[in-house]
Amino acid sequence: MSFVFHRRLRLLKVLLSLKFMVFIIVFWIFYINRHILFTILVPDLVEIGNSTKSIMVRKSANKYILLWSAYRYPPFPVLMYKDIFAKKNCTYQNCIVTTDRNYFRGDLTKFDAIALHGRKLIKYTTRPNKSSHGSHKSLHQKFIYVNQDSAWNYPICSFKFDGVFNWTMTYKLNSDIPIPYIQIRDMAGNIVGPKIDMQWKSNMTEVDSDVIRRLKKKKKAVAWFYPECHTSTKRENIYLANYLKNELKRYGYTVDTFGGCGTHRCKSDSACNKKLEEYYFFLAYEKSFAVDFVTSKVLRALWHYTVPIVYGGADYSRFLPPNSYINARYTPATRLAPLIVKLMKNPKLYRRYFGWTKHYTYHNPMNTDNVCALCAAMNDPKLTGRTEYPHLRSWWNPPFPNKCQRGYLNDGNFVIDDDLFEI
Numbered sequence: 001m002s003f004v005f006h007r008r009l010r011l012l013k014v015l016l017s018l019k020f021m022v023f024i025i026v027f028w029i030f031y032i033n034r035h036i037l038f039t040i041l042v043p044d045l046v047e048i049g050n051s052t053k054s055i056m057v058r059k060s061a062n063k064y065i066l067l068w069s070a071y072r073y074p075p076f077p078v079l080m081y082k083d084i085f086a087k088k089n090c091t092y093q094n095c096i097v098t099t100d101r102n103y104f105r106g107d108l109t110k111f112d113a114i115a116l117h118g119r120k121l122i123k124y125t126t127r128p129n130k131s132s133h134g135s136h137k138s139l140h141q142k143f144i145y146v147n148q149d150s151a152w153n154y155p156i157c158s159f160k161f162d163g164v165f166n167w168t169m170t171y172k173l174n175s176d177i178p179i180p181y182i183q184i185r186d187m188a189g190n191i192v193g194p195k196i197d198m199q200w201k202s203n204m205t206e207v208d209s210d211v212i213r214r215l216k217k218k219k220k221a222v223a224w225f226y227p228e229c230h231t232s233t234k235r236e237n238i239y240l241a242n243y244l245k246n247e248l249k250r251y252g253y254t255v256d257t258f259g260g261c262g263t264h265r266c267k268s269d270s271a272c273n274k275k276l277e278e279y280y281f282f283l284a285y286e287k288s289f290a291v292d293f294v295t296s297k298v299l300r301a302l303w304h305y306t307v308p309i310v311y312g313g314a315d316y317s318r319f320l321p322p323n324s325y326i327n328a329r330y331t332p333a334t335r336l337a338p339l340i341v342k343l344m345k346n347p348k349l350y351r352r353y354f355g356w357t358k359h360y361t362y363h364n365p366m367n368t369d370n371v372c373a374l375c376a377a378m379n380d381p382k383l384t385g386r387t388e389y390p391h392l393r394s395w396w397n398p399p400f401p402n403k404c405q406r407g408y409l410n411d412g413n414f415v416i417d418d419d420l421f422e423i
Ligand SMILES: *[C@@H]1O[C@H](CO)[C@@H](O)[C@H](O)[C@H]1NC(C)=O
Pocket: 049, 050, 051, 052, 053
């Protein structure tokens, strides 16, 4: 009897110690190395954080975007705000933007997208070292070329960037994620432009009495805002504005300059805008020439009921309704000055430039819809397939001699860093 009891007790002891060992193993797996178990059992789980403090998250629920560098250049700063997609009430809010390359404990392949700013790329003439970060090994990861600045100022000089990127996010309207400076809506609030094949309403002649009342307040000819104290006549926009100024003088009118070094001062931006409504025309000359590069200067003009006189590398019919603006590219100052005078003296003719106000409204999408566009793209099944830009330079660089071709930054002559990913 006692012999049997002792045998059982021994067995129990063994069992107990076995259980204890199992417990130890389970404890080890769960508490010390739980991420190993989890990633084997649930590949969707990833660990975020560092060795001191980390959490497991279901990766597929979110899209992770790493901003590689150049954090202070738009549109990066706005994207870096905490919970930005929720704050902007975006349709898709499941995107997480970080600048922390160690977010997934250093595993860059876990990011759904890596965004590189074009302002940095101009200087780099060597191909990114793919092996060191292994990102293109990740099947779904998108390399995004991001740039809000003009291709004229920030061309891509090296052929080595061809076949690196998967998406573009720029002001160019044929970008995968277009981020134009201006947005056009119809009266129902639907976004209708800008667009490459913009279809404008054809009969926009009527103008509301409210607009007519505003137009009656006008008495001055042309306003010109430039915030920088640059007076170099080498700059085309400044040269052209001064040329127009001289031409207008013959008719007794002037181009009034506002801004930092302008001759006209206003206490605040809103005071400036109020003054602006007294002007018939507004010079919206772009500082640099590039396809689709139309900045918010045009918005300032339209929002304050002045007719924009535009000058730039864009096809403005993508951005502005017909007969709502004057394109100085095709109207030299010698013809522009008499046209301005003619329109100032003929209210009925001038009024026609505002026919669009009954059909469209203009907005600045920079900090709203352009932000949401990134997260929407990350969720768009049409976009998430394999995409590449084998000829990124010919897509981005201006179709006329740019800084690269002038020998400013030739391939191979300006190697700053061998590894783009060390920026
Ligand atoms: C780990 O992350 C936590 C929380 O983000 C932070 O407070 C801590 O300083 C980090 N520790 C190390 C060693 O980086």
